Amino acid sequence: FGTTTFVGYTDETAEARVLAVLPASDERVEIFLDRTPFYAESGGQVGDRGTISTDTGTAEVTDTTFALPNLRRHVARIVDGTITPGQVATAGFDVERRDATRRNHTATHLLHAALREVLGTHVKQAGSLVAPNRLRFDFSHFQPLSHREVAEIERIVNSQILRNQGVQTETLPLEEAMRSGAMALFGEKYTEQVRVLTVPGFSKELCGGTHVRATGDIGLFKIVRDEAIASGTRRIEAVTGTDAFTRYQETEALVDAVAGELRTSRSDIPVAVERLQEELKRARREMDELRLKLAAGATDVSSNGDEAREVSPGVHVLAREASGIDAGALRQLSDTLLARIKSGVVILGRRSDDKASLIVRTSPDLRERVPAGQVIRELAPIIGGRGGGRPDMAEGGGSQSEKLAEALEASYQIVARLLEQNAKQLAV
Structure with missing residues (x-):
């Protein structure tokens, strides 16, 4: 088809000739023009939306991308009539949406410079997304941002906005741009001629995106999230302009509501x-x-019949369910009950989140004859799990909480059998 001349840095609308109209998915078409004010998705900035009209039809553009270098593709839906190759068209992007995107793009540059000032010059851009309703900035850093650091970054960016400093753009040879101190994105491929965006005295970067005329146009800047996305790489999400103002209003309303509830x-x-x-x-x-x-x-x-049972002369076993207390309290309860029966074994079980857990405690005089670890290894499979531990204390758990009562009841026979079995071995 040829190439598309981009005039969107200065013009909101443009007269153009339709080069081609190709079918696409979901009843959409791809429209190619020889000139366009539509910004095609690149450099992290989303593509423009808007309309393309001819004498015979109108299309609603839902996205703009590159089909090939210098050839812009307008993904659109025909909403009236038809559009055919060779026609003269009027193309115009959604100005309000573009303005919101500009605010976020220039704010991304201010954020980058503020991060380097607050965190250090090791900060390098690792990716970005510039959309109308938010900006996302990925950067190299090794730890979460503290509240103080976030506050300082916001203060610096908003100070630059209040300066209402004019934003300068110029096209320079790549080598000259680099010598002038402009920052480049690591790993990015640049043409011989590059566009340099400068906020005098604060930021200078290579960038082909669309930007505000002065920093004051951004209005307001607010960080809404800081998170790790990979080892040594963090992501900040932020909002600007009316979205930032809405965020502050929501926060104010939330604070007022909390204060009211707390009186x-x-x-x-x-x-x-x-x-x-x-x-x-x-x-x-x-x-x-x-x-x-x-x-x-x-x-x-009432104990409801769960008193300790004598399974061998002088040896008592107490098995009971103790749901409703946490694991620490269960261990404490086992201490108390073991002290009561003096010589014997205590088995306690609890249910929590559709799972069951068991703890077995054996008195000092029975550790060789009834090791707690051996008891738990036989009980845990009943509740669909496993366990282990020392001769005096062992723990286990499983996913079949409905079989907890069965496991507790089985513990009396298991202890009795181990007593008899180990007594014979010790006698030998």
């Missing part, structure tokens, strides 16, 4: 939250203690 002033929210956390911790401790007492039978609650 305190905005400035006293941290103190109120800390007080509630302490009260919650205290309540949880008291609840755990009560559950432990109930499980240990320290109250007047």
Whole structure:
């Protein structure tokens, strides 16, 4: 088809000749023009949307990409009439959407410079996405950003926005651009002539994207996320302009709602939250203690027949379920119950999140005859799992919580059998 002359740095609309109209998927077509103001997706910036019209039809452009170097493809849906090759067309992008994208693209350059100022010159761009509603910037760094660092980066970027410094663009030979101090993206291939974007006194980079005329056009900048995406690589997501303002409004509304629920002033929210956390911790401790007492039978609650059974002269086994307490409390309960029966074995089980867990405790005098680890290795398979441990204490778990009662009941026979079996071996 030839090539497409791009006029979108300066013009919002352009008269063009239709080079070709090709069918695409989902009832869409690909329109090729000899001139276009539409920016094609590249350098992390998304492609423009808008309309292409001729005397006989109108198309709604949903994306713009490169079909080949210097040949732009307008992915569109014909909404009225027909468009055919050879016709003269009027092409115009969605100005509001482009303006939002410009804000985010220039903000990406300010963010890059701010990151290098706050974190260090080891920061290098590793990727980006510039869309109308957000910007995403990937960069080399070895640890999460602290709250102080995020705040300082936001302060620097917004300070540059308040300066309302004019943004300068010029086309230079690549070598001259590099000598002037312009930053290039590592691994990117550049042509002999490159476009340099400069925010005087702050940022200078090679960039072919679209940008605001002055930093003040960005309006506002707010970081919304910082996360690791690979070893040594982090990702920041941010919003600008009206999206940033909406974010601040939502945050203000949230703070007001929290202050109202806590019946305190905005400035006293941290103190109120800390007080509630302490009260919650205290309540949880008291609840755990009560559950432990109930499980240990320290109250007047009936034991419902789960008293210790004598499985051999002087040897008692106590097996019971103790759901409702955590793993730490279960171990503490096993200590208490083992002290009560003095000589014997305690087996406790609990259910949590459709899983079952077991703990076996053996008194010192029975560790050779009934090792806890041996008991758990026979019990755990019953609940669909496995376990292990020392002669005095062993733990295990499984996914078949519905068989916990069966495992607890089986523990009496297992202990009795091990007593008899190991007694014969010791006698030999």
